[in-house]
Amino acid sequence: MPAHAYRDRSFGAFLFDMDGTVLSSIAVTERVYGAWAIRHGLDVASFLAGIHGIRAVDTVRRLNLPGVDPETEAAALLAAECADLGGIEAIAGARAFLSSLPSERWAIVTSAPRELALLRLAAGGLPVPPVLVTAEDVAHGKPAPDCFLEGARRLGQRIEDCAVFEDAPAGIRAAEASGAAVVVITATHAHPMTTPHPAIAGYAALRASPMPDGRLRFTAAAA
Structure with a gap:
């Protein structure tokens, strides 16, 4: 099921895990x-x-x-x-997709410490959003939902109005527990994952269109 299965739904914000979701490390x-x-x-x-x-x-x-x-x-x-940033690269289409989003409508929410997150985002050539939630920002890490709840709070959005992009089981469970919609990124999966959520390999075929009220809606990329 592709992420644009949510095409009939609009979102207040997108929350992205980092490793395995917007970059491969x-x-x-x-x-x-x-x-x-x-x-x-x-x-x-x-x-x-x-x-x-x-x-x-x-x-x-x-x-x-x-x-x-x-x-x-x-x-x-x-x-x-x-000290080791070798082999870090952006997931296909991630740079363009993130760069297309209004800065106040998305966040990175990662289990990595802030120092490492900034180094890896730079190594992958990815933008750093104003809202970056890292390991130090929550008392309980994934699979607890705290990090995604904090990301939504900082963006001024209800978590139920957010879509979370994740790749790992712990992060998916955290997103589910938070109440957000979930999109699974499979680019780095060595084996197929059974999931009830929309899943995509990367972002090349994905677009997010802003609505008049600032909310975001998925659309399919032009062929």
Whole structure:
């Protein structure tokens, strides 16, 4: 089901996850987290399968490793990610789509810390919106809905009037819990995902048309 399945509905704002949604950072994430997993004697494949869309501190905390401080390890992971921006690139059509949106009608809502988010957006050549919600801005990360609720609040919109663009299960659950409409981006998915939500590989075939009241409506791109 394409995102313009919502063509008969208008939205007050769009909220975008970052990694896997507007840019691909899989290569660096798997390098950094894979090395960390090896150092701690974890099964790399199973560990990497569960990290996407979740704050580093929450990822480490849920492992409950003896003698491991989640805050210290999250800081080390952040430093490693900030130092490695190789292979980061925008999802197809994301730059043009984001640039076409009124700045007061969209936000980036990510589990990455702000420092890393800014570095990755720059590496992907993507615009930075006035509203950027990052890991430091909420007490509870995805799959809790707090980040999307905060994004809508900062934009002055009801969350029920927002569409969330997500790629990872934790982020999708957070968006569902918030009450927003959901669009799933599948560009970085290695395997098909079963989802009841509209799904698209990228943004090349997507347009958002502003209405007289400033709200946004999906339209299909011209062939």
